[in-house]
Amino acid sequence: MARKPDGPLRKGWTTGACATAATRAAWQAMLSGQFPNPVTITLPRGETPSFALVKAETGDGWALASVIKDAGDDPDVTHGAEIIATLRRAKPGSGISFHAGDGVGTITKPGLPMPVGEAAINPKPREMMTAQITELAERYDVAPDVEIEISIPGGQEIATKTWNPRLGIVGGLSVLGTTGIVIPFSCSAWIHSIHRGIDVARATGRTHVAGATGKTSEAAIRSYYDLPDEAILDMGDFVGGMLKYLRKHPVEHVSIAGGFAKLIKLAQGHLDLHSSRSQVDFDRLAQTVKHCGGNAMLQDATRTANTAKQVLEQCQAANVDIADTIARQACESARATLDGATVVEIVITDRDGKIIARHSPGDFDTFRPSAKN
16 A cells, blocks of 8 residues: 655545536537537536646537546545547437446446446446436437547556556546546545445355455465355455444454464554554563463563564464464454454464464354364
């Protein structure tokens, strides 16, 4: 994740807002013969941003307009992408329809906001575009019968840097945004993908899912249980975002896999595990070492340790099994957040991906491939 810069941060616009602006410009050109440039739209919360047009083309029964996605100071992979709306007259009475152009994905798995086979244009952006079409249709006294195709050149390649392939969105990006505004470093897109992953898991009948703090622990938990893509949640540091959504939208069993340092934070009650937002409390960790039978010298070494890895190595050398205790404490923290909605397991891995501790009140071994045969 990119480092958050110092000072005030500039907000940006979602792909949904950009698609809405391009749609309004193209529709107005079809109705009046002129493109508004810049084009101004009203967002769901009343903001009225203006967008400069990059492309503005018309033909017999169609118009095309595009804008450049500006994500402000947010490290958004779609920043700088061109968002194109191509509008075509539709048959009388057919209404408004949405289509995926080049670089916009198509839904292939259930559980997402739109049904299988639909363009990956989310409900709120569709609502925003529909409002623009309807407003202008009433102004020019025409029927709102139009096909809207959204394209994002290069979107298929950009989508490989997102969670779309795992969620079952193929061929490109999603057109997203509930407010139209990107709040820098809010991580809303990441948490949104966790929620959609849970939705897909539920819709595909998964009874066991796993979230991991990073690639190493993800590979370990995937291999341990032979999990398919739809059972893997892109949790990262946002264990709280995953657990809180599972509390309201439960899957029967969830495994949380991570390195020792990350899961110490969960054990100590933190639900955001990023280094800039939570830290290991080494004094508290020393008390845990004492609880595990560590002597005074080991406790003092824990208090003055530079890293959690150093603590783990010192405990292992002294035959003090701190990893199991951290797994148990992390499990208790997760269970408190879940409030009984889901059975949880904690899996701690070392830096090589070897599992060094597991804890759960449930029987997760039934999910292992050997138990299924």
